[in-house]
Amino acid sequence: MKIRDFLTEQWMNEYERQARFNLTDTSVQAWSAGELLEKEPEALEHLVLDYGYIPGDPALRKEVLSLYQDQREETLTFCHGALQGNTMIADILLSPGDHVITIAPGYQQFVEYPIHKGASVDVVELDEENGWSLDLDKVRQALRPQTKMLFFANPSNPTGTWTSGKAMEELIELCRMHDLWLVCDEVYLVPDGHSLSVSDLYEKAVVTGSLSKQYGLPGLRFGWIKGAPDVIAAIDVYRDYTIISCGPLVERMALIALRQRASLLQAAAERIARNKAVLQSWLASSPNFSCHLPEKGSVAFLKIPDAITDSADFARQLLEQTGIFFVPGACFGKEGYVRMGLGQDIDGLESVLQTLEEFTRTYLEEQRG
């Protein structure tokens, strides 16, 4: 069965390579293989490229488990990126006729993939006026007898919404009461003592993580699935049919990355903080733009003037005329916004934002024209 176009991904595929200033990339600036191998230059020399350990290299499994409070081996399996992890969870947990609740604006995968599996999906709108927060009452209203899971990214793409603390406790309580799976794509999260994975909070949670966003290594296509042991066991059977293993090459590079994660993550945090500071200062005096800059993650949803009713046209013309690249809100089913990435090195971000402001003024004038 075919599946609907993935609008964000297609927009990226079509335009990304024309970008001079990529202000929309969700990943932190990517490292090169050479940079990663600097501290272990001989790491690949004798690495035999057979299937490797089917459940994953034991040393790498240990490193990934160390990110979580629950470090039981049976709570973890590996996959080619969190995106694939999300599909595997849906493949195992969903049957035709099941009902899924997700959030909007959000990542289109959580809507279309369950539909592709024969499930139905209801979308809960995030509270725009309240910093894109999740309103639990709306989740309650979306519940049906067939509801099987809540399925969303936390932190979310494109809004950066991070449901945690008391809000997450209440959400978990709701899931527990209705016996729901809580499936969270945590690709924008690096769990630590202050920010727990929901897999450490709820017994029917299954989450995904990867090295693609905060670690700046999407090119490894390495991720994992973490959570309820019976789901992990079923996915391990399913992996034999779908991937066998992630392979020793990618796993060795992932191990090297996780061993030096302190420095990778510090560099990422500094990049994001630097970009946020420039953005905040610009937003404070911008006549046209506003944004709820998120606490976590590397994406935000930038509000463009209400008068711009076709975000795709705006983004396309902006790219053509200035080289500034955004994914338009239209790709997330939400006009009035563009998706902004916070983790790239942009030469002279201040002046790029100034160019954006000037282009927008002219665009609005021509529109009134």
Place this chain on the structure above:
Amino acid sequence: MKIRDFLTEQWMNEYERQARFNLTDTSVQAWSAGELLEKEPEALEHLVLDYGYIPGDPALRKEVLSLYQDQREETLTFCHGALQGNTMIADILLSPGDHVITIAPGYQQFVEYPIHKGASVDVVELDEENGWSLDLDKVRQALRPQTKMLFFANPSNPTGTWTSGKAMEELIELCRMHDLWLVCDEVYLVPDGHSLSVSDLYEKAVVTGSLSKQYGLPGLRFGWIKGAPDVIAAIDVYRDYTIISCGPLVERMALIALRQRASLLQAAAERIARNKAVLQSWLASSPNFSCHLPEKGSVAFLKIPDAITDSADFARQLLEQTGIFFVPGACFGKEGYVRMGLGQDIDGLESVLQTLEEFTRTYLEEQRG
């Protein structure tokens, strides 16, 4: 929805690392990353690990296309191994209620995965007496109005069955008459002027290939899907939801491999020929074993004595007592055989086979008791 255990893969996972003499591995002896990088030692130095080209690196696409007669760009997409490619084809082409025909003994994926998709599957038994050939009449008898595709590996695992020439022409004619997709896992094939991919013979063929078997590089987890452009286009949309890309690291290594494929494939051919010669000479005088050694591919199905009715017990005891490792016929739903790999370097294969013979004699004596 869960899926049934994949018996061969689970057997491999459980026992493979105990093997001293792995006589069952389907891949040609794996290369190390260092060996592969010998001719291009700087290849990874400046390789940025972003998502890379979403449809795949253009130079790599060109190399893969060069394996086929039909070299149109729209006939090719990349994936993490042929195994994954097979699932993607099924994901796009199959709907609940469809009917699939596959062959036996064969790779369990072609039975269970369609069933997991809600399809029904009929299995056509290969002609054991006639070198495991495919009997077209049996395919005809298995046809139903709902039959959507033929789905099998060619050459096949575990029998090495290679359907080609006139037999393949007739099979294609049958598919054409009934408007069937012909989906062939060609992971054991390296297409050349003498051995054509079925994607070059039939307009409704979709095939998979990879570097895992003949190229000795399963650790790259790199493969491709080749065939009917409308299926490839639908899979490209689907890839956005499931993998995004294969990533620049794996693709660069794949490019290096394909650029030196003449030497990789020659080494593989020599290994297989050497092992076949030793096997043939042993089989000629073996009182207990016989085998139809296949024309193509790197696997064969070794006939064990009829008196051994539990191939799993035989294989387990053989491994424990001698370190010789086989996947038993039971994993393929066929007693009386073990699956043999032809592409590994086995130190002193003659004497290992002698050990196998001696163990078997004792095993039979103990069985008679």
